[in-house]
Amino acid sequence: MIICHCNNITDRDIHAAIDWMRAADGQALITPGKIYHALGKAADCGGCMPLFLSTMRSNDNMEVPMQLRGLRRGTTQETQHERRQKSY
Numbered sequence: 541m542i543i544c545h546c547n548n549i550t551d552r553d554i555h556a557a558i559d560w561m562r563a564a565d566g567q568a569l570i571t572p573g574k575i576y577h578a579l580g581k582a583a584d585c586g587g588c589m590p591l592f593l594s595t596m597r598s599n600d601n602m603e604v605p606m607q608l609r610g611l612r613r614g615t616t617q618e619t620q621h622e623r624r625q626k627s628y
């Protein structure tokens with residue numbers, strides 16, 4: 541199925557690019573821009589982004605690497621009081 545009509549990118553192209561990137565680097569953060577780059581193309585109108593992202597999420601290799609999980613939780617706990625003093 542064609543996902544991006546501007547660049548004629550199919551769901552198979554997206555899955556192949558994700559699988560290739562994951563095989564090359566198991567910890568890589570895969571973004572739509574990296575997929576376009578891997579396919580030698582660039583986004584044009586952006587109208588395909590919701591379907592593009594949905595296709596990416598359906599790939600089994602799109603999990604966030606274990607080493608990168610839970611990083612945000614530590615950050616939000618630190619700034620829980622937004623560094624305000626008690627007088628506020």
Ligand code: FES
Pocket residue numbers: 543544545546547582583584585586587588589
């Ligand atoms: S449809 Fe994908 S960039 Fe236009």
